[in-house]
Amino acid sequence: MEAIAPHAQNAAPPRPGGLHGFVLDWAADQRVFKGVSWGKAMMWIFLLSDTFVFGCFLLGYMTMRMSTTEPWPNASEVFALEIFGTHMPLILIAIMTFVLISSSGTMAMAVNAAYRRDRRLTATLMIVTALFGATFVGMQAFEWSKLISEGVRPWGNPWGAAQFGSAFFMITGFHGTHVTIGVIFLLIVARKVWRGDYDSGRRGFFTSRSGRYEIVEITGLYWHFVDLVWVFIFALFYLW
Amino acid sequence: MAHAATHQHGHEARSATVVHEEGQAHPIRVYLVVWGWLFVLSLFSYLVDFFHLQGLLRWTLILIFMMLKAGLIVAVFMHMQWERLALAYAVLLPPIAVLVFVAIMVFESDYVHLLRLSYFSADGG
Numbered sequence: 001m002e003a004i005a006p007h008a009q010n011a012a013p014p015r016p017g018g019l020h021g022f023v024l025d026w027a028a029d030q031r032v033f034k035g036v037s038w039g040k041a042m043m044w045i046f047l048l049s050d051t052f053v054f055g056c057f058l059l060g061y062m063t064m065r066m067s068t069t070e071p072w073p074n075a076s077e078v079f080a081l082e083i084f085g086t087h088m089p090l091i092l093i094a095i096m097t098f099v100l101i102s103s104s105g106t107m108a109m110a111v112n113a114a115y116r117r118d119r120r121l122t123a124t125l126m127i128v129t130a131l132f133g134a135t136f137v138g139m140q141a142f143e144w145s146k147l148i149s150e151g152v153r154p155w156g157n158p159w160g161a162a163q164f165g166s167a168f169f170m171i172t173g174f175h176g177t178h179v180t181i182g183v184i185f186l187l188i189v190a191r192k193v194w195r196g197d198y199d200s201g202r203r204g205f206f207t208s209r210s211g212r213y214e215i216v217e218i219t220g221l222y223w224h225f226v227d228l229v230w231v232f233i234f235a236l237f238y239l240w
Numbered sequence: 241m242a243h244a245a246t247h248q249h250g251h252e253a254r255s256a257t258v259v260h261e262e263g264q265a266h267p268i269r270v271y272l273v274v275w276g277w278l279f280v281l282s283l284f285s286y287l288v289d290f291f292h293l294q295g296l297l298r299w300t301l302i303l304i305f306m307m308l309k310a311g312l313i314v315a316v317f318m319h320m321q322w323e324r325l326a327l328a329y330a331v332l333l334p335p336i337a338v339l340v341f342v343a344i345m346v347f348e349s350d351y352v353h354l355l356r357l358s359y360f361s362a363d364g365g
Contacts, residue, residue: 056338094282111264239298
Protein backbone atom coordinates (compact mmCIF):
# COMPACT_ATOMS: atom_id res chain seq x y z
CA MET A 1 0.00 0.00 0.00
CA GLU A 2 2.81 2.38 0.85
CA ALA A 3 4.49 1.54 -2.43
CA ILE A 4 1.32 2.28 -4.40
CA ALA A 5 0.42 5.66 -2.96
CA PRO A 6 3.40 7.42 -1.44
CA HIS A 7 2.03 10.90 -2.20
CA ALA A 8 -1.39 10.32 -0.73
CA GLN A 9 0.28 9.26 2.49
CA ASN A 10 1.86 12.62 2.99
CA ALA A 11 -1.08 14.64 1.69
CA ALA A 12 -3.87 12.90 3.62
CA PRO A 13 -5.74 15.10 6.11
CA PRO A 14 -6.61 13.58 9.48
CA ARG A 15 -9.88 11.66 9.57
CA PRO A 16 -12.70 13.61 11.18
CA GLY A 17 -13.98 12.30 14.50
CA GLY A 18 -17.39 12.49 16.14
CA LEU A 19 -20.67 11.75 14.39
CA HIS A 20 -19.38 13.09 11.07
CA GLY A 21 -16.48 10.64 11.21
CA PHE A 22 -18.86 7.85 12.22
CA VAL A 23 -20.98 8.44 9.10
CA LEU A 24 -17.90 8.71 6.86
CA ASP A 25 -16.42 5.47 8.24
CA TRP A 26 -19.59 3.52 7.57
CA ALA A 27 -20.27 5.16 4.17
CA ALA A 28 -16.73 5.04 2.77
CA ASP A 29 -17.13 1.81 0.71
CA GLN A 30 -13.95 0.63 2.43
CA ARG A 31 -13.19 -1.16 5.68
CA VAL A 32 -15.44 0.34 8.35
CA PHE A 33 -13.24 -0.05 11.43
CA LYS A 34 -10.32 2.24 10.55
CA GLY A 35 -7.14 1.59 12.46
CA VAL A 36 -8.57 -1.61 13.95
CA SER A 37 -7.09 -4.89 12.72
CA TRP A 38 -9.40 -7.71 11.63
CA GLY A 39 -8.35 -9.72 14.68
CA LYS A 40 -9.49 -7.04 17.09
CA ALA A 41 -12.69 -6.31 15.17
CA MET A 42 -13.58 -10.02 15.15
CA MET A 43 -12.89 -10.34 18.87
CA TRP A 44 -15.24 -7.40 19.52
CA ILE A 45 -17.94 -8.97 17.37
CA PHE A 46 -17.51 -12.30 19.15
CA LEU A 47 -17.78 -10.51 22.50
CA LEU A 48 -20.96 -8.81 21.29
CA SER A 49 -22.47 -12.22 20.50
CA ASP A 50 -21.36 -13.47 23.92
CA THR A 51 -23.05 -10.44 25.47
CA PHE A 52 -26.32 -11.68 24.00
CA VAL A 53 -25.71 -15.19 25.36
CA PHE A 54 -25.11 -13.96 28.92
CA GLY A 55 -27.81 -11.30 28.51
CA CYS A 56 -30.32 -14.04 27.74
CA PHE A 57 -29.17 -16.18 30.69
CA LEU A 58 -29.65 -13.28 33.09
CA LEU A 59 -32.93 -12.45 31.41
CA GLY A 60 -34.15 -16.03 31.88
CA TYR A 61 -33.09 -15.88 35.53
CA MET A 62 -35.03 -12.62 35.97
CA THR A 63 -38.12 -14.14 34.38
CA MET A 64 -38.01 -17.23 36.62
CA ARG A 65 -37.42 -15.20 39.74
CA MET A 66 -40.22 -12.75 38.99
CA SER A 67 -42.79 -15.39 38.06
CA THR A 68 -42.25 -17.96 40.82
CA THR A 69 -44.70 -18.02 43.72
CA GLU A 70 -42.21 -19.61 46.12
CA PRO A 71 -39.72 -17.46 48.05
CA TRP A 72 -36.29 -17.02 46.42
CA PRO A 73 -33.40 -18.32 48.59
CA ASN A 74 -31.44 -15.52 50.29
CA ALA A 75 -28.10 -15.45 48.42
CA SER A 76 -26.48 -13.53 51.27
CA GLU A 77 -27.04 -16.52 53.59
CA VAL A 78 -26.65 -19.30 51.01
CA PHE A 79 -23.14 -18.11 50.16
CA ALA A 80 -22.11 -17.24 53.73
CA LEU A 81 -19.08 -18.89 55.31
CA GLU A 82 -17.80 -19.40 58.85
CA ILE A 83 -14.28 -17.96 58.97
CA PHE A 84 -12.39 -18.29 62.26
CA GLY A 85 -15.70 -18.63 64.04
CA THR A 86 -17.15 -15.48 62.47
CA HIS A 87 -20.24 -15.66 60.28
CA MET A 88 -19.43 -13.75 57.06
CA PRO A 89 -22.29 -13.27 54.57
CA LEU A 90 -21.36 -13.65 50.90
CA ILE A 91 -17.64 -13.59 51.76
CA LEU A 92 -16.54 -16.20 49.22
CA ILE A 93 -18.20 -14.30 46.38
CA ALA A 94 -16.59 -11.06 47.54
CA ILE A 95 -13.14 -12.69 47.52
CA MET A 96 -13.82 -14.15 44.05
CA THR A 97 -14.77 -10.67 42.84
CA PHE A 98 -11.54 -9.17 44.17
CA VAL A 99 -9.49 -11.99 42.62
CA LEU A 100 -11.06 -11.38 39.22
CA ILE A 101 -10.57 -7.61 39.42
CA SER A 102 -6.93 -8.11 40.38
CA SER A 103 -6.52 -10.32 37.32
CA SER A 104 -8.08 -7.60 35.14
CA GLY A 105 -5.53 -5.12 36.46
CA THR A 106 -2.54 -7.37 35.76
CA MET A 107 -3.97 -8.03 32.27
CA ALA A 108 -4.17 -4.29 31.54
CA MET A 109 -0.54 -3.98 32.67
CA ALA A 110 0.43 -6.88 30.40
CA VAL A 111 -1.13 -5.15 27.38
CA ASN A 112 0.79 -2.00 28.27
CA ALA A 113 4.06 -3.92 28.62
CA ALA A 114 3.44 -5.72 25.32
CA TYR A 115 3.24 -2.46 23.40
CA ARG A 116 6.52 -1.42 25.01
CA ARG A 117 8.00 -4.69 23.67
CA ASP A 118 8.91 -5.81 27.20
CA ARG A 119 8.79 -9.54 26.57
CA ARG A 120 9.61 -10.88 30.03
CA LEU A 121 7.30 -8.48 31.88
CA THR A 122 4.42 -9.16 29.47
CA ALA A 123 4.71 -12.93 29.81
CA THR A 124 5.07 -12.71 33.60
CA LEU A 125 2.02 -10.49 33.97
CA MET A 126 -0.02 -12.77 31.71
CA ILE A 127 0.96 -15.80 33.79
CA VAL A 128 -0.01 -13.93 36.98
CA THR A 129 -3.35 -13.14 35.33
CA ALA A 130 -3.80 -16.81 34.46
CA LEU A 131 -2.98 -17.78 38.07
CA PHE A 132 -5.65 -15.39 39.38
CA GLY A 133 -8.07 -16.91 36.85
CA ALA A 134 -7.22 -20.45 37.98
CA THR A 135 -7.71 -19.37 41.62
CA PHE A 136 -11.14 -18.03 40.69
CA VAL A 137 -12.13 -21.31 39.02
CA GLY A 138 -10.83 -23.24 42.04
CA MET A 139 -12.97 -21.17 44.39
CA GLN A 140 -15.93 -21.71 42.14
CA ALA A 141 -15.36 -25.46 42.28
CA PHE A 142 -15.31 -25.18 46.09
CA GLU A 143 -18.55 -23.17 46.01
CA TRP A 144 -20.25 -25.69 43.73
CA SER A 145 -19.26 -28.69 45.86
CA LYS A 146 -20.41 -26.89 49.03
CA LEU A 147 -23.82 -26.15 47.53
CA ILE A 148 -24.19 -29.63 46.05
CA SER A 149 -23.37 -31.19 49.44
CA GLU A 150 -26.06 -28.96 50.98
CA GLY A 151 -28.60 -30.40 48.59
CA VAL A 152 -28.83 -27.78 45.83
CA ARG A 153 -29.77 -29.36 42.52
CA PRO A 154 -30.93 -27.87 39.20
CA TRP A 155 -34.43 -29.15 40.05
CA GLY A 156 -34.65 -28.15 43.70
CA ASN A 157 -33.03 -26.95 46.92
CA PRO A 158 -33.85 -26.90 50.64
CA TRP A 159 -34.56 -23.15 50.88
CA GLY A 160 -37.24 -22.22 48.37
CA ALA A 161 -37.83 -21.75 44.68
CA ALA A 162 -36.58 -24.74 42.68
CA GLN A 163 -35.41 -22.47 39.86
CA PHE A 164 -32.58 -21.14 42.08
CA GLY A 165 -30.41 -24.19 41.37
CA SER A 166 -30.91 -24.22 37.61
CA ALA A 167 -30.17 -20.49 37.28
CA PHE A 168 -27.13 -20.79 39.57
CA PHE A 169 -25.53 -23.78 37.84
CA MET A 170 -26.29 -22.48 34.35
CA ILE A 171 -25.00 -18.93 34.81
CA THR A 172 -21.95 -19.56 37.01
CA GLY A 173 -21.10 -22.73 35.07
CA PHE A 174 -21.08 -20.91 31.76
CA HIS A 175 -19.04 -18.08 33.25
CA GLY A 176 -16.57 -20.51 34.84
CA THR A 177 -16.13 -22.20 31.45
CA HIS A 178 -15.29 -18.82 29.96
CA VAL A 179 -12.70 -18.19 32.69
CA THR A 180 -11.16 -21.63 32.09
CA ILE A 181 -10.90 -21.02 28.34
CA GLY A 182 -9.40 -17.60 29.10
CA VAL A 183 -6.72 -19.16 31.33
CA ILE A 184 -5.75 -21.57 28.53
CA PHE A 185 -5.75 -18.72 25.97
CA LEU A 186 -3.55 -16.62 28.28
CA LEU A 187 -1.03 -19.40 28.84
CA ILE A 188 -0.70 -20.11 25.11
CA VAL A 189 -0.09 -16.44 24.26
CA ALA A 190 2.22 -15.96 27.27
CA ARG A 191 4.40 -18.85 26.05
CA LYS A 192 4.66 -17.31 22.58
CA VAL A 193 5.54 -13.90 24.04
CA TRP A 194 8.16 -15.43 26.32
CA ARG A 195 9.72 -17.31 23.40
CA GLY A 196 9.84 -14.08 21.39
CA ASP A 197 7.59 -15.29 18.55
CA TYR A 198 6.36 -11.76 17.88
CA ASP A 199 9.89 -10.37 17.57
CA SER A 200 11.32 -13.18 15.44
CA GLY A 201 8.24 -13.46 13.19
CA ARG A 202 7.91 -17.18 13.95
CA ARG A 203 4.84 -18.66 12.29
CA GLY A 204 1.95 -20.04 14.30
CA PHE A 205 1.18 -23.76 13.92
CA PHE A 206 -2.50 -23.17 13.16
CA THR A 207 -2.54 -20.24 10.74
CA SER A 208 1.10 -20.54 9.59
CA ARG A 209 1.29 -16.74 9.78
CA SER A 210 3.55 -14.70 11.98
CA GLY A 211 1.77 -12.94 14.84
CA ARG A 212 2.02 -9.46 16.32
CA TYR A 213 2.03 -8.12 19.85
CA GLU A 214 -1.54 -7.02 19.23
CA ILE A 215 -2.63 -10.56 20.16
CA VAL A 216 -1.91 -9.61 23.79
CA GLU A 217 -4.46 -6.81 23.54
CA ILE A 218 -6.98 -9.14 21.87
CA THR A 219 -6.48 -11.73 24.62
CA GLY A 220 -6.93 -8.87 27.07
CA LEU A 221 -10.25 -7.91 25.47
CA TYR A 222 -11.53 -11.44 26.09
CA TRP A 223 -10.24 -11.48 29.66
CA HIS A 224 -11.75 -8.10 30.54
CA PHE A 225 -15.04 -9.28 29.08
CA VAL A 226 -15.02 -12.27 31.44
CA ASP A 227 -14.53 -9.82 34.32
CA LEU A 228 -17.28 -7.61 32.91
CA VAL A 229 -19.76 -10.50 32.86
CA TRP A 230 -18.87 -11.27 36.48
CA VAL A 231 -19.72 -7.66 37.41
CA PHE A 232 -23.27 -8.26 36.15
CA ILE A 233 -23.58 -11.74 37.71
CA PHE A 234 -22.30 -10.42 41.05
CA ALA A 235 -24.81 -7.58 41.08
CA LEU A 236 -27.85 -9.33 39.64
CA PHE A 237 -27.52 -12.87 40.97
CA TYR A 238 -25.63 -12.58 44.26
CA LEU A 239 -26.58 -9.13 45.54
CA TRP A 240 -30.13 -8.73 44.21
CA MET B 241 -17.50 11.81 -1.82
CA ALA B 242 -15.00 10.32 -4.27
CA HIS B 243 -12.63 13.09 -3.28
CA ALA B 244 -12.97 12.34 0.40
CA ALA B 245 -12.62 8.63 -0.23
CA THR B 246 -9.29 9.10 -2.00
CA HIS B 247 -7.94 11.06 0.89
CA GLN B 248 -9.20 8.55 3.40
CA HIS B 249 -7.63 5.74 1.47
CA GLY B 250 -4.26 7.38 1.56
CA HIS B 251 -4.61 8.23 5.19
CA GLU B 252 -5.58 4.73 6.10
CA ALA B 253 -2.31 3.40 4.76
CA ARG B 254 -0.39 5.78 6.96
CA SER B 255 -2.45 5.35 10.10
CA ALA B 256 -2.35 1.57 9.75
CA THR B 257 1.41 1.73 10.05
CA VAL B 258 1.20 4.04 13.02
CA VAL B 259 -1.30 1.83 14.79
CA HIS B 260 0.89 -1.23 14.34
CA GLU B 261 3.76 0.59 15.93
CA GLU B 262 1.90 2.22 18.80
CA GLY B 263 -1.23 0.13 19.35
CA GLN B 264 -3.26 1.16 22.36
CA ALA B 265 -0.40 2.57 24.41
CA HIS B 266 -1.58 4.69 27.33
CA PRO B 267 0.09 5.84 30.52
CA ILE B 268 0.18 3.21 33.26
CA ARG B 269 -1.25 5.73 35.73
CA VAL B 270 -4.65 5.58 33.98
CA TYR B 271 -4.82 1.81 34.48
CA LEU B 272 -3.78 2.03 38.13
CA VAL B 273 -6.41 4.67 38.92
CA VAL B 274 -9.15 2.61 37.25
CA TRP B 275 -7.93 -0.52 39.01
CA GLY B 276 -8.18 1.27 42.34
CA TRP B 277 -11.70 2.49 41.58
CA LEU B 278 -12.81 -1.02 40.63
CA PHE B 279 -11.67 -2.27 44.04
CA VAL B 280 -13.42 0.58 45.84
CA LEU B 281 -16.67 0.09 43.90
CA SER B 282 -16.61 -3.68 44.52
CA LEU B 283 -16.08 -3.05 48.21
CA PHE B 284 -19.05 -0.64 48.22
CA SER B 285 -21.31 -3.19 46.54
CA TYR B 286 -20.25 -5.81 49.08
CA LEU B 287 -20.98 -3.36 51.92
CA VAL B 288 -24.50 -2.87 50.54
CA ASP B 289 -25.08 -6.52 51.35
CA PHE B 290 -23.05 -6.51 54.54
CA PHE B 291 -25.12 -3.71 56.11
CA HIS B 292 -28.37 -5.35 54.94
CA LEU B 293 -29.62 -2.31 53.06
CA GLN B 294 -33.05 -3.12 51.67
CA GLY B 295 -35.67 -1.84 49.27
CA LEU B 296 -35.21 0.87 46.69
CA LEU B 297 -31.91 2.07 48.19
CA ARG B 298 -30.38 -1.39 47.78
CA TRP B 299 -31.42 -1.83 44.13
CA THR B 300 -30.31 1.71 43.22
CA LEU B 301 -26.87 1.34 44.82
CA ILE B 302 -26.29 -2.12 43.33
CA LEU B 303 -27.20 -0.93 39.84
CA ILE B 304 -25.15 2.27 40.08
CA PHE B 305 -22.02 0.43 41.26
CA MET B 306 -22.59 -2.23 38.57
CA MET B 307 -22.86 0.31 35.75
CA LEU B 308 -19.86 2.32 36.99
CA LYS B 309 -17.69 -0.80 37.13
CA ALA B 310 -18.86 -2.02 33.72
CA GLY B 311 -18.28 1.44 32.22
CA LEU B 312 -14.75 1.69 33.62
CA ILE B 313 -13.80 -1.77 32.35
CA VAL B 314 -15.16 -1.18 28.84
CA ALA B 315 -13.94 2.41 28.49
CA VAL B 316 -10.41 2.07 29.88
CA PHE B 317 -9.35 -1.57 30.20
CA MET B 318 -10.93 -2.49 26.85
CA HIS B 319 -9.83 0.87 25.34
CA MET B 320 -13.26 1.72 24.00
CA GLN B 321 -12.90 5.43 24.74
CA TRP B 322 -9.90 5.61 22.41
CA GLU B 323 -11.58 3.74 19.54
CA ARG B 324 -13.44 5.47 16.72
CA LEU B 325 -17.21 5.84 17.04
CA ALA B 326 -17.74 3.39 14.13
CA LEU B 327 -16.55 0.54 16.39
CA ALA B 328 -17.94 1.89 19.65
CA TYR B 329 -21.49 2.20 18.29
CA ALA B 330 -21.30 -1.17 16.49
CA VAL B 331 -20.55 -2.85 19.84
CA LEU B 332 -22.39 -0.71 22.38
CA LEU B 333 -25.73 -0.08 20.64
CA PRO B 334 -26.93 -3.65 19.82
CA PRO B 335 -27.18 -4.65 23.53
CA ILE B 336 -30.06 -2.15 23.77
CA ALA B 337 -32.08 -4.94 22.13
CA VAL B 338 -31.45 -7.00 25.29
CA LEU B 339 -32.92 -4.19 27.40
CA VAL B 340 -36.03 -4.16 25.21
CA PHE B 341 -36.25 -7.94 25.73
CA VAL B 342 -35.94 -7.37 29.50
CA ALA B 343 -38.83 -4.92 29.39
CA ILE B 344 -40.98 -7.41 27.47
CA MET B 345 -40.19 -10.21 29.92
CA VAL B 346 -40.98 -8.04 32.95
CA PHE B 347 -44.57 -7.73 31.69
CA GLU B 348 -44.68 -11.41 30.77
CA SER B 349 -43.42 -12.67 34.13
CA ASP B 350 -45.81 -10.38 36.02
CA TYR B 351 -48.61 -11.97 34.03
CA VAL B 352 -47.35 -15.53 34.67
CA HIS B 353 -46.96 -14.72 38.36
CA LEU B 354 -50.56 -13.51 38.50
CA LEU B 355 -51.78 -16.67 36.74
CA ARG B 356 -49.84 -18.87 39.15
CA LEU B 357 -51.24 -17.03 42.15
CA SER B 358 -54.81 -17.51 41.00
CA TYR B 359 -54.42 -21.16 39.84
CA PHE B 360 -52.23 -22.44 42.68
CA SER B 361 -54.06 -20.60 45.45
CA ALA B 362 -56.37 -23.60 46.01
CA ASP B 363 -53.53 -25.72 47.44
CA GLY B 364 -51.76 -22.88 49.19
CA GLY B 365 -48.95 -22.55 46.52
